[in-house]
Amino acid sequence: MRFLFPSDYFNPKKADAAYSEQVACIQNAGFTTSVISLESLETGSSKIIPAPTPGLKVVYRGWMLSPGDYELLVSVVESTGASVLTSKADYLATHYLINWYPLITDFTPETKFYSVDDDLENQLNRLGWDGFFIKDYVKSLKTSVGSIINKPEQIKTVVAEMQKFRGTIEGGICVRRLEDFVTETERRYFVLSGKPFAALPDEEIPEIVFECAKRIESQFFSVDVIERRDGTKRIVEIGDGQVSDIIGWTAERFAQLWIDS
Structure with missing residues (x-):
C-alpha cells in the first residue's frame, strides 16, 4: 500500500504542508508515500514521485477532485503499473450526495x-x-x-x-x-473495507455507521453522524475517505486504522 499526497506548489518533490503531519504518521506506521502535482493533471505532465512499484495499491489523500481530475489521477497511477484502491465509480459513489442518499434514506434528512x-x-x-x-x-x-x-x-x-x-x-x-440537530454532537467515522473506525480506539460507534458499512460498497469512506434534539442519531454526510478531512481525529489515529483494518 502506498499513499499519494498533493505536492507542494513550489517544491514538487515534497508533500503540501497541509498534509505533512499525515505523511509523517503514515510513514511511521510502516507505509510508503509519494506526491503528485495536481496542478499538472490537466496538462498531462503530472508524475508520481517516487513512482509506485507495479502491482502496488495506491490510496490518494488530498484535496477534493472533480470527476475529470480524479479520472486523470487514476490514469497517472495506472500508467506506473500500480492500481488505485478507489475507482472513479467508487469515488463518485460516496463523493456525490445523489449517489449515496438512496442507500440510507431512513438514516438521513429527506x-x-x-x-x-x-x-x-x-x-x-x-x-x-x-x-x-x-x-x-x-x-x-x-x-x-x-x-x-x-x-x-x-x-x-x-x-x-x-x-x-x-x-x-x-x-x-x-x-x-431541516431537522433539529444538536450541533456539538457531530462526529466523523471512517469505514475501511467494511469495518467502521472511530476517532478514539474505545469510542462506541453508532449502529447506523455499521449499517452504512453494510449498505455502501465503497472501500473507504467517511460517515458524519449527529444527534437530533430527540436523541435520534442521524447521518448528515457521507464522503469519499480519500478527500475527507480528519476532523476530530489525530493523524496518528488515522494512520492506525490502516494497520487495524
Whole structure:
C-alpha cells in the first residue's frame, strides 16, 4: 500500500504542508508515500514521485477532485503499473450526495434533487417545508448568506452566491429538509473495507455507521453522524475517505486504522 499526497506548489518533490503531519504518521506506521502535482493533471505532465512499484495499491489523500481530475489521477497511477484502491465509480459513489442518499434514506434528512435551471423557488414552495438546507452534490455554502433558508425566494441568492464563491455548481442542487440537530454532537467515522473506525480506539460507534458499512460498497469512506434534539442519531454526510478531512481525529489515529483494518 502506498499513499499519494498533493505536492507542494513550489517544491514538487515534497508533500503540501497541509498534509505533512499525515505523511509523517503514515510513514511511521510502516507505509510508503509519494506526491503528485495536481496542478499538472490537466496538462498531462503530472508524475508520481517516487513512482509506485507495479502491482502496488495506491490510496490518494488530498484535496477534493472533480470527476475529470480524479479520472486523470487514476490514469497517472495506472500508467506506473500500480492500481488505485478507489475507482472513479467508487469515488463518485460516496463523493456525490445523489449517489449515496438512496442507500440510507431512513438514516438521513429527506432530500430532493434539482437542476440549476429548474424553477427552484416554485419547487421549494411545493415542498412546503419549514426550512431548507441548500448545497450542490458535494458542498454547501459556508460564506456569505450561508446554506440554510426559511423562505423559498431566498434560494436564488444562495445559488448565486454558490456560483460566485465556489466558481461552479457541481452536479446539481440538493435541497435537504431541516431537522433539529444538536450541533456539538457531530462526529466523523471512517469505514475501511467494511469495518467502521472511530476517532478514539474505545469510542462506541453508532449502529447506523455499521449499517452504512453494510449498505455502501465503497472501500473507504467517511460517515458524519449527529444527534437530533430527540436523541435520534442521524447521518448528515457521507464522503469519499480519500478527500475527507480528519476532523476530530489525530493523524496518528488515522494512520492506525490502516494497520487495524
